[in-house]
Amino acid sequence: MNRQEYLREYGKQWRKKNKDYLNQQAREYYHKLDSKVKEKSVLKNRLRRHKLRAEAIRRYGGKCVCCGETEPLFLCIDHTNGGGNKHRKIMKDKSIGDWLKRNNYPKGFQVLCHNCNMAKGIYGKCPHNK
Numbered sequence: 001m002n003r004q005e006y007l008r009e010y011g012k013q014w015r016k017k018n019k020d021y022l023n024q025q026a027r028e029y030y031h032k033l034d035s036k037v038k039e040k041s042v043l044k045n046r047l048r049r050h051k052l053r054a055e056a057i058r059r060y061g062g063k064c065v066c067c068g069e070t071e072p073l074f075l076c077i078d079h080t081n082g083g084g085n086k087h088r089k090i091m092k093d094k095s096i097g098d099w100l101k102r103n104n105y106p107k108g109f110q111v112l113c114h115n116c117n118m119a120k121g122i123y124g125k126c127p128h129n130k
Helices: 003-017 019-032 035-059 084-091 096-102 114-123
Strands: 075-079 109-113
Touching (some): 003 019, 035 075, 035 096, 075 084, 075 096, 075 114, 084 096
C-alpha cells in the first residue's frame, strides 16, 4: 500500500469513527451562514433530490404499474414486497433516490401512483387489481 492509499484509508476510518463530531461541526458551520447562502443551499439540495427522484422513476418505467398514471407529481417508488418503513429506518435521513442510485437501481422496486401505493399499504392490494 503506497502512502496515498494509506492516507485515504486512514481518513475514511477517522471519518467513520468521528461521525458525530463532524456532523456537529457541519451544523455549527451551517448556522453561521447568512440567510441568502442557506436559501441557496436548500434550493440546490431540493433540486438534487428532485433530479434523483425523477431518474429513479424513469429507471423503473416512468408510470404506475397498476393504473398507468404518468404525471410525475403523482408517482412514487414502492417496495414490491413491502418493507418500505423498515427500509426507511435503515437509510435514516437519506432519500430513496440517493439509495437507489448508489445501489444501481436494484430489483424489488416499482413505480406506483400515490393512490395505488396507499391502497396497497392499507388494503393489501389496489382496487385496480380485482
